[in-house]
Amino acid sequence: MKLREFKIPLIICLIFLITSPIGQMIFGYVGGYLSYLVSEILPNSAHDVSTELMLILSLISLIGFFYSKEKIGLIISSFLSVFFLCNLVLFFSIEYRKLPEYFYPDKYIIGTIISIIILGILTILKNKRQSPILE
Secondary structure, eight states, rough: OOOHHHHHHHHHHHHHHHTTHHHHHHHHHHHHHHHHHHHHSSSSSSEEEEEEEEHHHHHHHHHHHHHHOOOOHHHHHHHOOOOOHHHHHHHHHHHHHHOOOOOOOOHHHHHHHHHHHHHHHHHHHHHHHOOOOOO
């Protein structure tokens, strides 16, 4: 994998890491509000919907990342992928550990590291799909 193809997702993940404590609070609230809006449509509470919603939105944004070809598409899908994956880790830890903590940087950092790994793997797969090796 060339660093050139992985440059956009890496920069976005680094921005998420640099803004970790404050960014996690802001993006956590945004993800919580998004869950609240969806819970207004569905008959479930926002707490019940949050993890599944972030999982679905993460998968959609990762598919968008894999199939994006232009630079603006890569930027938008990379940002959305990292955002939804970080919120997925955050809401998953809240839901399954049942702890009263909500915005600790460790969950956000773990989400960003998971995002770097997943986006790196998708970049490798994307490069192999675009330029098959002739044998």
